[in-house]
Amino acid sequence: MGRYRDINEGLAYLLLGVFLVFILPAMLDPYQLSLFSKYISMAFVAIGIVLMWGYGGILSLGQGVFFGIGGYLIAMFLKMEASAPEIPEFMVWSSMQALPVWWVPFKSFTLTVIGVFLIPAVLAFVFSYAIFRKRISGVYLAIITLALALALSVWIIGSQGQTGGSNGITDFTTLLGMDILEDEAKEILYFVQLGLLLLVMLIASFIIRTRLGKILIAIRDHEDRVRFSGYNTALIKAFVFTVAAVLSSVGGAMYTLQVGLIAPSVVGVMASVEMVIYAAVGGRLSVPGAVVGALLIGYARSYLSENFPESWLFFLGAVFILVVVAMPKGLAGLAEQIMARTTSKESSL
Incomplete structure (x- = not known):
């Protein structure tokens, strides 16, 4: 079975790479490509969940917290660039006279990028080590992380003057002078994101194959x-x-760049639970499977929320139940079974 798994994974990497690098950009217009860029940003989170849940047995329902941290940090830099030398307009509307002290470092792009990696890493390690030392796991850990996601979204909404409140941070158009709303810029960001995704996939696969x-x-x-x-x-x-938290933060930063806004809805409970579904559908033991799951569920979410706005959440719930009951290893496990049976039949002939 190990041989079949290696063959399947190698084939999955190849097919996925061809699809994302060549087929999607050739088939889709700039708007549709930007939508898939949004789904790809969720794949970073799904890969982290594969490492954490699939291999470590740690089920976190609060990855939206770290996704939101990365998204808000890069949004703060973009907003500062768009508003310079004034403070952002939502702060003016909230009668603030000066920029909050904790916003000041994010005038620098370098410090912002460091923050996207360092801040979630520190917070995740301190929080998780304290929890795991107490031997808290299973459903109790899931509830705690879910509560964190809820608490952060409530704080963001309640801090209108510092975070933009329920509207989030919007209305920024440039990154280091480049207009990120132009089709050419979106295509560049798409391929930059693919490069990061490939690097993350290789790192995750390396971790899985090591002694760790x-x-x-x-x-x-x-x-x-x-x-x-x-x-x-x-x-x-x-x-x-901590690794999963950093990957979520990177995904959040890429999401903000691609979508052009960040709001509390991507931090809260629903978004965090949805992120687990990505990994479950693709296969919680497969890195490329997690990427496929993020793309499929992301596309299905967009389609169903537009055409069936009142019932698409039931679809997500049904998919999660189906996968847990009928396909515990997700689509990757199903593909592995098909490959093994096909090879077995060929060898018997």
Whole structure:
């Protein structure tokens, strides 16, 4: 089965790369391509969930928190660039006289990029290590992370003068002087995002194949045995939780650049739960499967929310139940089974 899994994964990387690099840009107009760019930004989150949930057994329902951090940080820089030398207009509307101190570092693009990686990493590690040292896991961890997503979205909405409130941060058009609303700029951002996605996929696959990946699987299946063997399981779980948080933050930053806004809706409970569905559908043990799941569910969400605005949430719920019950390894697991059966029949002939 390991041989079939390697063949499947290699084939999936090849087909996915051809589809994203050559077929999509040739088939779609700039607007449709920007929509798929939005779905690809969610793939960063899904890959992190594969590492964290599929291999580490850590089910977090609060990835929207870190997705939102990355999205809001890059939006702050873009808004500062668009508003310079004045403060953003939503602050003026809220009767603020000066820029909040914590906004000042995000006048710098370099500091903003560092913040996209460093801030979620620090927050995720401190939070998760404290939780895992207390041996909190399973449904209790899921509830805590879900509460974090809810708390952050409530704070953002309530802090109109500093975060834009329920409207979020909008109305920015340039990145370092480049008009990100132009078709050419959107295409450049699309391929930059693909390059980052490929790098992230390779890093995730490398982690899975190293000794750390094997330890993660052991922790997922028998954490007590791993702990008794002398490993600091809390530290290892905190590390993979932090990696997933950073990937979510990068996805949030790319989402803001592609969509042109960031709002509390991508931070809250519904968005966080939806992110888990991406990995579940694609296959929570497959890195390319997570990307496929993000693309499929993202496209289905857009189509159904436009045509069936009152019932599309039921579709997402039904898909999640179906996958858990009938396809626990998602589409990647189904493809692996088909490949194994096909090869078995050919060898028997």
